[in-house]
Amino acid sequence: MSSFRENLRLALGTINSNKTRSVLTILGVVIGVTCVILIGSILTGMNRSITQSLEGFGVNNVFVQKMNMGPRNGRPSRSERTRKPISYENYEAVKEGCKVCSQVLLTIYGQTISKASYKSLEMLNPDFQGTYPNFPDVMNMSVRSGRMFTEGENSHSAAVCVIGNDVADTLFPGQDPIGKPVMVNEHTFEVIGVFEKKKQGSVGENSQDTTIAVPYETYRKMFPSNKEHFLAAQSMQGHLDEAVDQVRAALRRSRRDKYDEQDSFGIATAESFIEQFHALTGGVAAVMIVISSIGLLVGGIGVMNIMLVSVTERTREIGIRKAIGAKRHDITLQFLLEAAALTGLGGLIGILAGFMGAGIIKLISPDFPISVPLWGVAAGLIVSVSVGVFFGLWPAMKAARLDPVEALRYE
Template sequence: MRIWELFQMAMATVRSNPLRTVLTMLGVIIGVSSVITLVSIGQGTSKSIEKQYEGLGTNLLTVNLLGNGRATQLKYDELMELEGTSGISAIAPTMTRGSTSIKYDRTTQTYNVIGTNDRYLDMQKGKIASGRFLAAADLDFRNHVAVIGTEVATKFFGKDDPINEEINVNGYMYTIIGVLESKGSNTSGTSLDSSVIVPLPTMSRDFKLGNIRSTYVEAESGDQVSKVQAVLERYLYSKFKSTSGYNIFNSSELITARQAASSTLTNQLVAVAAISLLVGGIGIMNIMLVTVSERTREIGIRKSIGAKRRNILLQFLVEATLISGMGGLIGLIVGVGLSLAWPYINPSQETSLSLSVGLYAFLFSALVGVIFGLYPANKASKLKPIDALRYD
């Protein structure tokens, strides 16, 4: 018997019981669509992480202090002396105070305040939309000047020009000298769009902060990163006499770590979703066993008029594969639709479709039909004609 004839017979059987067929395919549909959707979300997350760091390059290191007290403090002048070290291009120590009260006229909001120096903007690959950024003189004279993010500017001034306007930062008046272009989050997760950037010495005095918790160090090139990291480790160890009070990260390590965490979570979710395919396969086996029982007399008649064992085997195997394949195709369409619609449902989450994953999921669904349809098909093919004809 030709495959096309077997396919036609399988289609006729599927059409004769549409509801049962749909319910049988449901596990496969859910499994395939879940795998495609979860993988696209995981890949979208990885690409989002890459975008977050791509503007920073691979030659930026971040030093974070973990301990508390005077024994784990970094001083601005000492850090800036390292800038003359071979391989180091620039250093930008920072102080950050979250949820700080910012006032303008009658409007009060809480934003992040970042104290840093004139190197910070270039190291973060940020740009000025209007005005200027901090200058060395602002740090030397502890000027009360501020550069604000786009969200801050929009909230307080709308479409008006905020340059030379004054805002109240933690009880002190700061003159706005610049507005940043929209940038998003930096490596520490702080959104520059919702931040107020001021000279570090000014912030240290006004906020009564004596210690620097985070410092950005830029190597002259990507090849110099390891050398610069070794210099920083030696400096920090000589200062704190310990390796447990600080962490040094470079951009590539952060990207790799976050992508690895994202990939691990995605793989775990995909493994859970794949269980639905196995459940769907069990459902197909169950229905095919029922079908064999219902069509026992048909099998007996076909065998009595000359149908061979392989013809019966192929008939039921093609039917099981057709059901699982149709479920896989519908699941593929649903999965692609969900992947495309997800960014509209959750705008903060990107997705990235993978045609190879969709193809593998579809082929796996067809394979499930073959594997779980083999036992019922084999059982049907082994029925003896005389016993089959006696079956009621």
């Protein structure tokens, strides 16, 4: 019996002596594997990026709003749109009912697009909201300069605001915003603080950097028609799941949801957002697998074709080998290994090309956390070698079954 190593050396020698043909044959496999690696890297980058930016909102927080949260298909249903807004009473019920929540934050915001301006500079659609002094604490923000407003300013409805980093950059380029008046939706607020820039996660800017936060009571007084609330309940370390249950129970009781009905509100955690996003990228990955499978199938048929040609060309060689004692499985192994080495080489080249592609994307967009996933490398290698074994099997068996007398006579 001939050894595996002997056959591998033989296979590499054959590939090496037919370079052009080998390269053309494995092109399909190379492209298929490159696609798998590249798309896998981009998906990994997107997952990381989304994880980073969602974790920026606080991993221990339970978020509540009227509408369901997370990626959705099309418009929300009618029953979802006609839900009652989250009310101040709901907020009090959550504060009362959630025993494992260290603090609960209430935020109020409007449905219309806001506009902020300072002198001639304008900023469209900042994240304008009325909130409480514990806002930075719960939302994982810190004040870079100036200060957060106080409970006293809130209860007196003071016209002050704390602005996000992007707002400061847009409206006050090159100057200190503290003490300057900023106009939002026809009302003037004095800037008393600027938030630290959030860690950049995803492609594009972080919405938290466009925040303009004013005291809750101030917002209520100036925009009495706005009723949309947003709740963020911070759970004690390690009690996130309990916090979700307790917040949900308190809200259902407070909003009088019937026991056989769904929640009349959306509830989510950073983790649940990430899971939803993973489900989405999983779908993309499935489509990718189908597409690259087609590439690999075409590549595999190419390999089979070349192997059949190779068997015919080398009929005499097979005859010689059989005459001097090669058994059927020796010949099968030889051709099978040749096909597998061929496609495995294609897989390796594809993986390298994938790494290079990912490197180029990294150069173009340094903020995007693209990364080649280990499963992609493993899948690329395993699949490419399997393609060779699968499509090489028939030609290899054909070679092994050749009659030595006929094969030796072949010209």
